[in-house]
Amino acid sequence: MPELSMILAGLGDAFSLQTLAFVLFGVITGQFVGAVPGIGPVMAMAIAIPFTFGFDALAGIGFLVGVNKGGLVGGAIPAVLLNTPGTPDAAATALDGYPLARQGKPLKATKMALFASVTGDTFSDIVLITVSAPLAVLALRMGPVEVLGLMMLAFAVIAGLMGSSLSKGFIAAALGLLCAMVGTDPEHATPRLFFGQYELYDGLPLPAVAIGMLAIAELLNRLARSGGVRAAVTMPERQSAADKRVSWAEYWACRYTIARGALIGTVLGALPGIGSTAAAFMSYASARQASRDPGSFGKGSLHGIAAAESANSSVMGANMIPLLTLGIPGNVSAALIISAFMIHGVQPGPFLFEQQGRLIYGLFGAMIVANAMNLLVGQIGLRLWVRVVSAPESFIFSTALLMCFVGVYLASGGIFGIGVMLAFAVLAFVMNAFGFSVVVFIIAFFLGPRLEISLSQTLALLDGHPLRLLDYPFGLALMALAGATGIYLARRRQFDAPE
């Protein structure tokens, strides 16, 4: 278990002026980009990662955490004002936020979203801080067989839950793993699938692949659909003071809804593959079911907004649990944070608490600070973001593309990296168009080398005797669970229900 001095040193780092400044900058950036439909925190994180290269590790990762948390709050603004969620997570927020805005109370709706979001996020961060260190101790006891079983389980869950069918999920995972095989074979150090391109000896650069697939592909998609100029956001001229704020009584009346949403988001967030969008809708449905006045939902209910926002924001802290304890990213934001860890020479996984304990407790401190800043910046900035989101898409998208070019150039050290980024952007565009999950691809791409190493070590341990697997009951149970999960998900989807 971590020593108290290390925990205090880490928390001290989180409160250094530099870290506070970067977290604040991240929160402001996140709220701003979250408010712009089509950009969102994931794309902002993807673009920002290479720029954190020059920062101190905690400042860089704290900045990205700030972007992610701020983006979840910012995403509610277009959902409420335009009925166009800035992020998919905010789709459930629009169900009640937009009707409330139409009733002339857009600020009340966005403020309830802010308060519920910060409450849910803080709850899940506390759970993360409490459970991750003991879980990492357990994870350290796992050998290659158990790690292999765990990865198989993660693949079964992620591939099964994302994308429009199980077979498409598995194909996306196989493609991601195949791309992870490019470069040098980890066991024999022989070159593999590099087609004479010596830049690929170390494998495909993760920042170029992630930015191409997450940012450029989405920008291409939006540009292909865009008319360049969206309708400007308009605020009602006259609003009473009561309509501009959320009173303590209104917030307190939603306490059970927020608590339930935070719990749902935290539990779902800790499981790989279940995103915040699912958590938000599940919490919304649960709040409606528990409500004494279910008829008010969908007509501007504060409970509806609180349910959706508390759940989608509480996923953020919880999905760091598998990332920090096992090195398995539960969703795309976690996969991007892993990229940032790797850029700073930090390998996520159970050894993280042992080797980089100070950084991790600094990160925990930065997460709590980011929640407080989210509240503060949101209180001041909501009115401002409402004005800023009226900038035309053409301007925002062309700027984002330029930043992707520069960011990948900086991260991968050359024009070749930008070429890789564009190639993977085209691949992701086609994958998205045909319903293959890009998120599954990226998670598989990241986990590929570890999967191959643990498979190689497992085969060496078994030494040609499969029955020796019985000596590893926990690993065997995880493999069986992976198989059972795959079968369950396949049956649930009726094995790609025919057209």
Place this chain on the structure above:
Amino acid sequence: MNANRLSGLVFVGFGLLLFTVVIPWQVETVAYGWLKPRTLPRILAVFMVICGAVLAIWPPADRAGRDIRWARAALFAALLVVALALMSRLGFVLVAPVMALAIMLLAGERRPLWLILGAGGMPALIWLVVARLLERPLP
């Protein structure tokens, strides 16, 4: 034939191509060890053939391949490739404003203020921050 069946068949073909041509050509043979360099790529190739076949035989009821403006997306993608080729020869400072202007015009923007901000202001700001303040190289 619908898009899902077609994509399933594409992956069957891709998996076979990997197994029979690409992997033998691009992965060296090693005689020792339990997990040889070719083992996992081959497993993945077979897996792709199986999943592709499943997709072709039992396609899901989704809207794969529809509602996509392929020509317009290809136009923007081609623009980015040309910009990359030019950037590798002429550099970011000369190419970025032209690239941003072309993207904004193709996206339908015609207002001079936004065009000036996008094609002039933002590349200049990026240059200032990256090359001058952070002292990092630009393409």
